[in-house]
Amino acid sequence: MRAAWRVADVRAAEKALMATLPPGTLMARAAAGLARRCAITLRSRGRLYGSRVLLLVGTGDNGGDALYAGATLAGQGVAVSAWLTDARRAHVGGLQTFLAAGGRVVTEWPSEVDLVVDGMLGIGATGALRGAALDAATRLAGTTAPVIAVDVPSGVAVDTGDLPGPAVRADVTVTFGVLKPALVVGPAAPLAGQVELVDLGLTMTAAPAVRLAEQADIEKWWPHPDSESDKYSRGVVGLATGSASYPGAALLSTAGALAGPTGMVRYAGSAHSIVATLHPSVVVAPRVSDAGRVQAWVCGSGLSTDQRAREELRAVLAAPLPAVLDADAITMLVDGTHANELRARTAPTVLTPHDGEFKRLAGSAPGEDRVGSALTLAAWTRSVVLLKGDRTIVASPDGESWVNPTGTPSLATAGSGDVLGGLLGSLLAAGLTPVRAAVAAAYLHGLAGRAAAESGSVTSADIATALRTVVPR
Numbered sequence: 171m172r173a174a175w176r177v178a179d180v181r182a183a184e185k186a187l188m189a190t191l192p193p194g195t196l197m198a199r200a201a202a203g204l205a206r207r208c209a210i211t212l213r214s215r216g217r218l219y220g221s222r223v224l225l226l227v228g229t230g231d232n233g234g235d236a237l238y239a240g241a242t243l244a245g246q247g248v249a250v251s252a253w254l255t256d257a258r259r260a261h262v263g264g265l266q267t268f269l270a271a272g273g274r275v276v277t278e279w280p281s282e283v284d285l286v287v288d289g290m291l292g293i294g295a296t297g298a299l300r301g302a303a304l305d306a307a308t309r310l311a312g313t314t315a316p317v318i319a320v321d322v323p324s325g326v327a328v329d330t331g332d333l334p335g336p337a338v339r340a341d342v343t344v345t346f347g348v349l350k351p352a353l354v355v356g357p358a359a360p361l362a363g364q365v366e367l368v369d370l371g372l373t374m375t376a377a378p379a380v381r382l383a384e385q386a387d388i389e390k391w392w393p394h395p396d397s398e399s400d401k402y403s404r405g406v407v408g409l410a411t412g413s414a415s416y417p418g419a420a421l422l423s424t425a426g427a428l429a430g431p432t433g434m435v436r437y438a439g440s441a442h443s444i445v446a447t448l449h450p451s452v453v454v455a456p457r458v459s460d461a462g463r464v465q466a467w468v469c470g471s472g473l474s475t476d477q478r479a480r481e482e483l484r485a486v487l488a489a490p491l492p493a494v495l496d497a498d499a500i501t502m503l504v505d506g507t508h509a510n511e512l513r514a515r516t517a518p519t520v521l522t523p524h525d526g527e528f529k530r531l532a533g534s535a536p537g538e539d540r541v542g543s544a545l546t547l548a549a550w551t552r553s554v555v556l557l558k559g560d561r562t563i564v565a566s567p568d569g570e571s572w573v574n575p576t577g578t579p580s581l582a583t584a585g586s587g588d589v590l591g592g593l594l595g596s597l598l599a600a601g602l603t604p605v606r607a608a609v610a611a612a613y614l615h616g617l618a619g620r621a622a623a624e625s626g627s628v629t630s631a632d633i634a635t636a637l638r639t640v641v642p643r
């Protein structure tokens with residue numbers, strides 16, 4: 171697992187560490203890591219000696235990091251220019267060292283550079299870019315040189331990943347100590363480019379703002395059958411999805427569930443004939459009440475919202491079993507008719523809204539703090555919330571949050587959420603905790619989208635097929 175921490179927690183950890191070290195040690199470590207990464211980029215584009223670097227230097231320590239790194243590069247024969255957002259407020263020690271190493275301060279940007287270093291704003295940023303920093307970010311958007319951001323791209327809201335205004339788009343972000351939320355979540359995350367972490371030796375005691383699963387986590391959580399297993403002991407997932415109008419949703423959620431770890435998939439709904447024909451291993455029934463025993467339910471995709479659908483949702487809500495509620499199930503929850511049934515549940519519930527469904531459930535769209543919004547809805551509904559998006563978020567009612575690092579735009583295709591729901595239900599039925607089931611399903615769904623995209627354009631059926639190739643063996 172990786173994790174990102176909020177600014178206040180990063181500052182507290184830095185303060186505690188700084189108290190044990192000679193002054194300037196942390197900035198020296200940060201600048202050394204930054205200079206190393208700049209040198210790698212410059213070498214990959216030709217040569218280090220004689221190449222040209224432009225530093226954009228702000229008024230705080232982020233600018234200090236850039237100036238010390240610039241000094242190191244100047245000592246290696248790089249022609250380094252520093253453009254200062256405010257010449258009177260540049261980092262004093264950094265500027266002296268930079269000038270002594272042969273760096274130049276410029277008031278006009280050189281016409282040709284091999285690399286731009288964005289040292290305007292780091293974790294001290296407040297609100298949208300202002301003044302000279304805003305002008306520089308706007309101008310930078312029109313240049314073609316690669317950009318390395320120092321700690322975070324300037325202009326992002328570091329704690330939420332929101333973009334309060336224009337921001338720098340980096341090819342690489344060299345970040346210090348730990349990840350910050352803006353590097354992994356929200357509209358800011360894609361602006362960071364490739365994120366490289368420079369170890370400062372920080373010890374984090376605060377809880378992370380958000381966690382990120384890695385392949386090793388998914389492999390550890392994924393249940394494997396052994397010699398004692400049978401189809402029931404591996405878990406049975408039930409699907410109350412699809413309808414006469416939307417048989418595709420039934421097929422796609424079934425395909426998602428079949429890629430999961432359970433020993434059996436049961437389908438209950440009006441698309442039962444086509445499911446039985448196309449997925450012969452699935453045991454089908456027309457209604458939830460006829461389905462037989464399962465260990466978790468998936469309800470909603472393509473179910474429609476008629477009287478029959480309401481009865482099916484009611485049956486799922488009443489079952490003392492983990493349940494995934496998606497799409498039409500969420501729509502039916504919104505009018506409040508089922509609010510008491512949802513609240514009365516003692517078994518775990520996972521809600522999987524996209525932004526539109528989130529807005530209908532919560533009363534307002536996720537807003538600038540997507541993780542915070544998902545946590546609020548999770549606490550309010552006492553459910554795990556999987557908020558879909560390019561960086562899908564999983565939030566639990568007890569305040570834990572995760573963001574999925576594997577998403578890819580090719581997942582944005584009709585029916586892709588149905589596949590996700592089926593897999594999630596299978597993981598729940600196989601005994602994963604609701605948070606782990608949601609995190610693992612989003613992670614593998616993303617990998618499957620990437621794998622499917624390798625052979626061309628992607629349909630949700632392709633995502634389901636590719637799931638089989640990306641699940642742990």
Ligand SMILES: NC(=O)C1=CN([C@@H]2O[C@H](COP(=O)(O)OP(=O)(O)OC[C@H]3O[C@@H](n4cnc5c(N)ncnc54)[C@H](OP(=O)(O)O)[C@@H]3O)[C@@H](O)[C@H]2O)[C@@H](O)CC1
Pocket residue numbers: 181184185188196197198200201228229230231232233235290291292293294295296297298299300301303320321322346
């Ligand atoms: N702490 C440590 O141990 C270590 C920290 N390290 C480094 O320090 C960085 C944090 O440095 P920091 O605290 O000096 O803040 P920083 O991000 O440079 O910006 C503050 C300045 O920006 C300005 N400003 C703010 N918002 C603005 C806006 N919207 N638009 C325009 N201007 C704006 C604000 O000006 P003001 O609002 O006061 O006019 C203030 O002067 C951190 O990210 C990392 O790189 C590393 O060396 C490792 C060790």
Ligand SMILES: Nc1ncnc2c1ncn2[C@@H]1O[C@H](COP(=O)(O)OP(=O)(O)O)[C@@H](O)[C@H]1O
Pocket residue numbers: 497524557558559560561562577578579580581582583584585586587588589590615
């Ligand atoms: N731009 C994007 N990048 C990555 N993933 C995306 C993007 N847009 C949507 N997704 C993912 O695609 C899936 C869409 O699901 P959903 O909105 O339920 O669609 P449908 O109802 O058609 O199945 C979700 O897993 C979501 O996270």
Ligand SMILES: [K+]
Pocket residue numbers: 232288289290291292319320321322323324
């Ligand atoms: K920066």
